[in-house]
Amino acid sequence: MTTSEAAGPERIYQQALRAGVFQIQRCAACEHHVFYPRVACPHCGAAALIWVRPSGAGTVYSSSVVRRKPEQGGDLNIALVDLAEGVRLMSRVEGVAPDAVRIGMAVRASIVSEQGQALLVFVPEGGRT
Secondary structure (H helix, E strand, O other): OOHHHOOOHHHHHHHHHHOOOOOEEEEOOOOOEEOOOOOOOOOOOOOOEEEEOOOOEEEEEEEEEEOOOHHHOOOEEEEEEEEOOOOEEEEOEOOOOHHHOOOOOEEEEEEEEEOOEEEEEEEEOOOOO
16 A cells, blocks of 8 residues: 555645645644644544644754665655654755755755655755755
8 A cells, every 4th residue: 555545644644745735733632733644642642633734944853865876866865854843754855965964954844746746855944054
């Protein structure tokens, strides 16, 4: 089963990305933001999760460069990004060389299409950093 065929919250998340919308969940009971998509709040256990659009603003928490041969797509970075809403996501930062991504770098969420699938990536805030 592919991610886009998954049931429940993951499916809702993927459908929104395909429509060009980035959203995360927020618990109506304790008001914490939640990511990855779930059926219950990991903070209080409530099932009252609602979908909200985050600001998209984030900060690189950590980054690693995956070295690949050019014919395999070249080097890429894998980053953990803390969103302003308090959740951490794994993604990548585009628009700069993979080894130029730095801890503390301000980034902004962006949706791209890759091999027919919508993906959430991040770009440096205000251009190159």
